Amino acid sequence: MARLEDVAREAGVSASTVSRALSRPDMVSEATRSRVVAVAEALGYRHNAAARALVTGRTGLLAFSVPSLANPFYAPVIAGAQEAAEEAGCELIVVVTNGSPAREQALFDRLAERVDGFAAAAPLSLSPLLTDVARRLPLVTLNRRVRGVSSVVIDTPSGLGELGVHLAGLGHRRIAYLGGPEGSWLDPRRLRGLREAAPDCEVRALGPYPPEFEAGSRAAQAVIDSGCTAVVAYSSTLLLGLLHRMTMLGVTTPQDVSLACADDLSAAGLTMPDVTALHVPAEEAGRRTVERLVHLVSTGSHEAGHRLLRVELRARASTGRPPAPRG
Amino acid sequence: MARLEDVAREAGVSASTVSRALSRPDMVSEATRSRVVAVAEALGYRHNAAARALVTGRTGLLAFSVPSLANPFYAPVIAGAQEAAEEAGCELIVVVTNGSPAREQALFDRLAERVDGFAAAAPLSLSPLLTDVARRLPLVTLNRRVRGVSSVVIDTPSGLGELGVHLAGLGHRRIAYLGGPEGSWLDPRRLRGLREAAPDCEVRALGPYPPEFEAGSRAAQAVIDSGCTAVVAYSSTLLLGLLHRMTMLGVTTPQDVSLACADDLSAAGLTMPDVTALHVPAEEAGRRTVERLVHLVSTGSHEAGHRLLRVELRARASTGRPPAPRG
DNA sequence: TTGAAAGCGGTACCAG
C-alpha cells in the first residue's frame, strides 16, 4: 500500500506537504495541490485510518445500536443511517442489543473508545445512564427523549391523534389499541395521543405485544371479545398477523371491523396494500440521527438538540364506518 | 484514558512488560502478570485500537455485507455473525448493498484497508471479482459458492428435495414454485433440487419474485391459474402474502391447495404457526461465516473451505393430500 | 508556502 511518503517522493515534496494537500488543501499552493493529488491518484494512495486515528483521536467509526433487526422498522433506519455515515466519510458499526439493557451498557462500554459517537435506537437503558454516556461521548437517541441528550423522535403520538380523529369521524366509539412491546418508551405516548384525540371514544388498550406476526394472530380473539369496531395496531407485523387471523375467522374489513396501523413499513417488504396506516419516515429518521451525531462529533459540542419528525396519515380501504349496531 | 505507560509506572515495570502481560500472558512470570492485570483493572486501562492496528496491521474490524436488511432472513444472520465477532474480539461493520453490484464493489474497495476481512451474504458481484477480492483480503461468502473463495452455504437445494419427496408422497403431481429474487444464485439450485426429487411431478416455476408480502399477494392468481395443487415459496414473506390473498379469495389450506416455504423465519418475528417449511439455521450460518473469516484472518491462510449447512423439513398442517380431481 | 521533527500508543526485536 502506498504511503504518504511514497506520494511525497514521487511528487518531489515532503510528507507534510502531501498530508496538507490532501486534508487541508487551502494550506498549500494550487500548483502543489494539483500535482500531489494527481500523484496520489496515480499511486492509488488511500490514507491509513489507524495512523490517522492515532494522531487525531478520531476513528471515523460510528456505532448504531438497535434492539433487534427482526423488527422491520429498523431496516430503513439503518439504510438511512448508513447513507448519512457514508456521506460524512464514516463507517457504521451496527450493534444489536437484543432487548437487554445490560448488554446495551456493555456495548457502550466496549465501543466507547473505538468509535467517535453513538446512536441508539429506542435505547432500553435508564435515563441517568444515557445522560452519563452522553457526557463521555457524542450520543443521539432515536425514538426516545432524554434530558440533555440529543434526539430524533418520530412523532407517532400526534400521528395517532390524527388516526383517532379519523376513526371518530367515521363514527367509531370503541377502539382497540394493540400495544407495543414491553417497556416501550413510545407505547404509552402513542396511546395517550390516540385517547386525547378521540375523547368521545372508549379506547381499550390491549397488550403489550411484541412486533410479531404470531402475536397479532393471538390478539384476534381479544379484539373480537372487546367488542371494538376499530383496531389500531402498534406495528405492521402485528397488524399482519391480526389481519390474517381475522380473515380466517371470517371477519371482514372494514365491514365488520376497521383496521389501522401505527407504522407503514412499505420500505420493508411488508407493504399492506389497502391498510390505513401512518407513514413513518424511517429512513429519514436514521439519516437525521446520524447527521446530528456527525455534527456533534465534528463540532465537539455537547449541546442537546431535539428533532421531531412528522408522520402522515394514509387513510385507505381498511377503515370505514362501523357496522350498524345490532338491534 | 490510561495508557500502557501509566499502568507500567504504577506496576513498577516497563511498558513492554505490560504489553506482554496483557496480550501474551505466557511470556511473563505469573507474579508480574497478576500484578499488571490488577493495576490495569484498577486504572480502567483499555488498549487503544488505533495504536495497536497501526503496528500490527490488524484493525479488529470485520465487514459483513448483505443485500438488504428488509429481507428478514438476514436479521438472525447478522445476530449470529455479531456474536461470533464479539467472541473473537472484533467489531462488525454491517453494510447494505441494496442489490447493486457496483455498490458492492465500491464497498469492498472502500473498506478493504479498514477491515481485517470481508463476509458477503449472497454477493451479487461476478465470480472473478470475488476471486480477486479474496486475493487481497480474507473473504467468506454466504449462500454463494465461488471457486477459490471460502463459503458457507445453507443447503436449501437438498431441503427442497425433501420437500419435493414430501409433496409427491402426499399425492401431488403439479407443484408451483414461486421463485426468488432476480439474479439469485440459489434460486435455480433450489428449483433443480425440487425437480430432481419429484420426477413424477410437473414443477411450474413462477417468478422471479422479490421477498415481499405484496409480491406473494400478487402471485396468488398465477398460482390458481396454474392449476397446481401445491405451492413452494422461496421466502416466507412471499408465502405470507400468498397465504393472505388466498384466504381472502376463499381458497383453503391444505384442502384446496398445499403450501410450503423454503425458509422458516420464526426467528424474525414472522412465525407462521402451521406452515410446512424448511427450518434454515440462519443464525448458525451467520456465526459460521464469521468464524471461518476469523480463522482466515488469524492464520493468514488463503485456503478456501466450503461448509454446507443442513436444513430440516418441518412438515405441518399447511400441506396435505391434494383435492380429489373434479369429475 | 514548505520542510524537519516530534510524537500519538502500542508491539516486537534485541540484549541482558
Next chain:
DNA sequence: CTGGTACCGCTTTCAA
C-alpha cells in the same frame, strides 16, 4: 523473564 528502543503512518507544531 524483563527493559530499552525502533518504528507503524500520519498530523501538527515550529522554523525557515
